[in-house]
Amino acid sequence: MKKIVVLTGAGISAESGLKTFRDDNGLWEGHDVLQVASIEGWQKNKALVLDFYNQRRRQLFQVTPNAAHYFLKELEENYEVVIITQNIDDLHERAGSSNVFHLHGELLKARSSSNPNLICNWEQDIEIGDTSEDGSQLRPHIVWFGEEVPLMKTAYKYCLDADILLVIGTSMQVYPAASLIQFVSPETKIYFIDPKPNISNTTKNLILVSKKATEAVEDLKRYLL
Structure with missing residues (x-):
């Protein structure tokens, strides 16, 4: 075969x-890509990054x-x-x-922010305070720029x-x-x-x-x- x-x-x-969420001017839903898709952006504003991907995840359940x-x-x-x-x-x-x-990466998975090998299925919003089994904050299981x-x-x-x-x-x-x-x-x-x-x-x-x-x-x- x-x-x-x-x-x-x-x-x-x-x-x-x-949505592809990247505009002609290079912005992602009004954000510079490094704000929402880089480890630096994550360290600077975790709530913003989580909200960005939470919106993407919610939209995913509305399409086929x-x-x-x-x-x-x-x-x-x-x-x-x-x-x-x-x-x-x-x-x-x-x-x-x-x-x-x-x-x-995958929207319907989350992972430890300390150990990239600790991955779990995740279909709801990720919130500040949601933790992996190692006790670290969960982050989207997404490969960000520079990773x-x-x-x-x-x-x-x-x-x-x-x-x-x-x-x-x-x-x-x-x-x-x-x-x-x-x-x-x-x-x-x-x-x-x-x-x-x-x-x-x-x-x-x-x-x-x-x-x-x-x-x-x-x-x-x-x-x-």
């Missing part, structure tokens, strides 16, 4: 109604997977599928995908073994995730789905589909099923 690695980003979730999420689940009938996502929502899992790796991305080595390994790479809902401009496309074999066929694809069309074995994720489903069915 051929192996498909799928790289997904904010675009696929946005079509379910999730879309046709693109369900298509990726459908691929498992014909391929060995691994999804490597930059998204922190659980829409891939809710659609039924079996192998999902969240490079940037190590623990699953990158695993992601590189899957890309090296891929027969097909499907890039959907991401411009591949955020590093280190953007580097994954460089780790596939020269023989690997790449399908790049984006309304305004920012990739050289001279890339070997590249098929561009200049559409949103849900609009590209029928094209992808024709190519892959």
